[in-house]
Amino acid sequence: MLRRLTGRVPGGRPRAIPGWDSLDLPWREAELAVVDLELTGLDLKRDEIVSYGGVVVRGGRVVASTVVYGLVKPRIPVTAESIAIHALRPADLEDAPGLDACVEALAELLTGRVLVAHAAWVERAFIGRAFGEFGLRLDGPVVDTAALARELGLAPRGAETEPSLEGLASGIGLPLHTTHHAAGDALTTAGLFLALASRLDRAEPQTVRSLTNVSHRQSLGAQRRPFPF
Amino acid sequence: MKEFLNFLAGQDPYAALDGDDLERLAHAVEAEYFTAGTTVVAEGAEPLDHLWVVRTGAVEVVDRGRVVDLLGPGDTFGHVSLLSGLPPALAVRAAEDTLCYRLPDHRTLLAHPERLRFAFYGTDVRRDRLTGADGGFADRAHAPVSRYVRPVPRCAPDLPVREVAALISDSGQSCALVDYPDGVAGIVTDNDFRRRVGSGEVGVDEPVDRLVTRPVLTVNASTPVATAFLEMVEHGVHHLVAVDRTGRPLGVVRVVDLASAEVRDPLVVRAAVDSASDLAALGDACRLLPATAVELWDTGVPPERIGGLLAAVVDSALRRLLHLDAAVADPGVPTSWLVLGSLARREVLPSSDVDTAVVWDGGEEAADAVRSAASRVLDDLESCGLQRCADGANANTPTFSRPLARWRSDVAGIVKDPSAEGSLLLATMLADSRPVSEAALGREVLDAMVAPARSPQFLHALLEYTLAARPPTGFVRDFVVEHSGEHRGQLNLKRGGLRPVTSLGRWVGVVTGDVRGTTPERLRRGAADGLLTTDEAETLVGAYHQVYALLLAEEVEAIRAGRPASTYVAPGDLDSLTRRHLRESFRAIGHVQERLESEWQRRLG
Structure with a gap:
């Protein structure tokens, strides 16, 4: 299945997922995929994905029926600190599928869609690395809700830490889905994205490109700041 | 999801x-x-x-x-x-x-x-x-109070009480401003007339000066509605005099104009509750309730609407409290709070207790944590002026806090065999329950209650239990009243009038498997489902409305007088029409009960 999806030719160039087709569309006309990962830690050299969740935003709406969620059996021991955050114990992950199932699900979710995540540099880095292991390349526009919040003045600019997802969502009166659960956080992020993009629309109608630009400009990821869970 | x-x-x-x-x-x-x-x-x-x-x-x-x-x-x-x-x-x-x-x-x-x-x-x-002036929700709470200023009659302090009363009633308002030579205005409200003229303390030919409250509480006309509202709470008044920048009185704002009379949209009180950022602010908002009930009553809002409004605010206060307390009292397991009784049916009176139960998703080992968190919430509830159940139906007691699995098995036991002591009481309490947090979890308790697996013994026992609440009609033509004690010669309206009807409504709910709604809604569903005739349902609904309105009227008077409310009336204190009507209601309830007794005993037998 994965081979069919990636169409990887041994020795060939990795296939890029997703494309850039929707860059100039108003964001409500584009399809976006909101993704959240739970990790063993933030060290890209050694840490691993333990669960992923995602949902599609289509026509400006978060479509509940598109939610995907899965566990991943990590190849390194899960630390106590990370268990404290995502509550997934080694026993919970024992029988989980390997990384290939996760890559397959995320590749399907992201194909033709714009990646949206909270503090997106984390998701981008870990998805990118996982894709690379299977001959795929994450190469498309990325929208970061933490960056959009900074642009709107809802989170301090120039701060060294990312604003918390729950704090932002509840601060503007949005319902919280199950916290520190990849699917729940993806749904909360999706709601936050709608609210932030709609608010940016007030100043000027936003396209995928303009949201991507804001995300890039306001991103902390370039400096690789520590991520405060 | x-x-x-x-x-x-x-x-x-x-x-x-x-x-x-x-x-x-x-x-x-x-x-x-x-x-x-x-x-x-x-x-x-x-x-x-x-x-x-x-x-x-x-x-x-x-x-x-x-x-x-x-x-x-x-x-x-x-x-x-x-x-x-x-x-x-x-x-x-x-x-x-x-x-x-x-x-x-x-x-x-x-x-x-x-x-x-x-x-x-x-x-x-x-x-x-x-x-007209009314805009959206946020709009209203933040709008300047000037929007709601009513021009009221003004008079001199030496005008006779009789003439001021005529001025007020001709203007269709509920108060007048009294202008004094020193520029410090006074106010006289219809409540002053009721309390002091009606009692004979002040004569109708005396100058109105004897009734005036002075100086008056004023509020700047540009003050936001929400702030003015809290001002009224703090001082326990129903009117504020709006003044312009120079302190000149413009008119009066009333509590009732700031809150909406629409039950599902009690904007400002709910806004104050919802935005309370700490216990003190929540308490301020909750203490607004009695005064609001009085104002709604005085404006002629139907009593059952007032009950619904109070329930909506108590609901949101409890939710807000759970939110505020989550930080300090976390039971560590998913927990759903249920409200019980009249609050669950949205038929509360201002003095009603807040009856609660709790269900958690987890094992028995979480019991202590859940109950101690619940105790904290109930303590805080009381500090906001809302009372926990005096009879012990409270979320911090072992009877009313159980893990989901045990609620399920206990309820399943009751609907199969209701003979254990207290079974029916618990079943009827659960039939009047409504989750206010983690609704999906809370609903499961109720689902177990109305599950189809109920035994004939259960339905039989439930009907007997329901019919045991009899209205006070005797063999003689008049009411059955208390024969001794503090309430000798009086009639307990809640026990004798309200309970037989709410019990029948609940019975309809349990039998049909749909316990939602108020007593009138349940009774009408009973007619639609053939458990009651349309005539019976309407008779019961009429009786319910009458008794509820009498109880609410008494509570409103009690709030005004600053005394505790009583559920007792002396039949002699009622005017003869009300008395006759009430007696007819009680008879009609009795007839429905007798009909059900004979017919259903046969059907279930």
Whole structure:
């Protein structure tokens, strides 16, 4: 299945997922995929994905029926600190599928869609690395809700830490889905994205490109700041 | 997905769906965000193939440019167009930044779409409610109080009481301002007349000066509505005099004008409760309740509406408290709070206790943590002026706090064999329960109650238990009154009048498997399902309204007089028409009970 999806030719160039087709569309006309990962830690050299969740935003709406969620059996021991955050114990992950199932699900979710995540540099880095292991390349526009919040003045600019997802969502009166659960956080992020993009629309109608630009400009990821869970 | 599920499970009409259909609906949700002013549904657009539920924020319903209704969290719109196939007749736009859940046509999605019964727009009251100065929700709480200033009659301090009373009643207002030569105004309200002239303390030919309260509490006309409201709470007054920048009185603002009389939209009180950032602020907002009840009563709002309004505010206060206390008292397991009794049926009186139960998703080992968190919440509730149940139906007691698995098995035991002591009492209490947090979890207790696996013994015992609450009619023509003790010669209206009818409503609910709604709603469902005749149902509803109104009238007087309310009346104190009417009501209740007794004993026997 994965081979069919990636169409990887041994020795060939990795296939890029997703494309850039929707860059100039108003964001409500584009399809976006909101993704959240739970990790063993933030060290890209050694840490691993333990669960992923995602949902599609289509026509400006978060479509509940598109939610995907899965566990991943990590190849390194899960630390106590990370268990404290995502509550997934080694026993919970024992029988989980390997990384290939996760890559397959995320590749399907992201194909033709714009990646949206909270503090997106984390998701981008870990998805990118996982894709690379299977001959795929994450190469498309990325929208970061933490960056959009900074642009709107809802989170301090120039701060060294990312604003918390729950704090932002509840601060503007949005319902919280199950916290520190990849699917729940993806749904909360999706709601936050709608609210932030709609608010940016007030100043000027936003396209995928303009949201991507804001995300890039306001991103902390370039400096690789520590991520405060 | 749990958020969607819990939210829908906590709202009418979706609460009526079974678990499978709720899941289907939750999976079909599409969430959309609308910034203030954005059109959600355009007037005369293509017929809708979906409906909407407000999740957070508020939308306004617009009829030819005029705002005719305001919908808040949990309210559904678009269903009229969806069900009729006609273009939407009214436009809907976001009154503030609003998150809505869009649901597909339930008729093709659900296994039991008939369980969704929507309310329709159409009453004149509703359509005329929000007109003129009234804007959206946020608008109103933050609007300057000047919007609600009523010009009131003004008079000199030496005018006789009789003439001031005539001035007030001719103007259709409830008070007058009294101007003194020193420029410090005074106020006289209809309450002063009732309390001091009606009692003979002040004669009608004496100068009004004897009744005046002076100096008056004033509020600057530019003060936001919400602030003025809290001012009234703090001082326990129902009127404030609005003044301009120079301190010149402009008129009067009344509590009742700041709150809306519409039950499902008690904007300002609820806004104050919802925005309370700490216990003190929540307490201030809650202490507004008695004064608001009095004002609503004085304005002629139907009593059952007042009950619904009070219930809505108590609900949101409890939710707010759970939110505020979550940080300091976390039981560590998912927990659902249920309200019980009259609060669950939305039939509260200002003095009603807050009866609660709790269910958690976890094992017995969490009991101590859950109960100690519940104790904290109940203590805080009382510090806000709301009383826990005096008879012990409280979420921190072992009887009323159980893990889900045990609630399920205990309830299953009761509906199979109700012979154990206290079984029926508990069953009837659970039949009047409504989750206010983690609705999906809380509903499971109720689901077990109305499960089809009930034994004939249970229904039999329940009917007997129901009919044991008899109205006070005796062999003689008059009422049965207390024969001794403190209430000798008096009649207990709650026990004798209200309880027999609410019990019948509950019995209908349990037998039909649908315990939602108020007593009148249950009774009318009973008629629709053939358990009662239409005549019987309407008779019981009429009796219910009469007794409830008498009890509320007494509570309002008690609040005004600053004394505790009583559920007792002396028949001799009632005017003869009320007395006769009440006696007829009691008789009618008795007849329905007798008919059920003979007929159902046969059917169940």
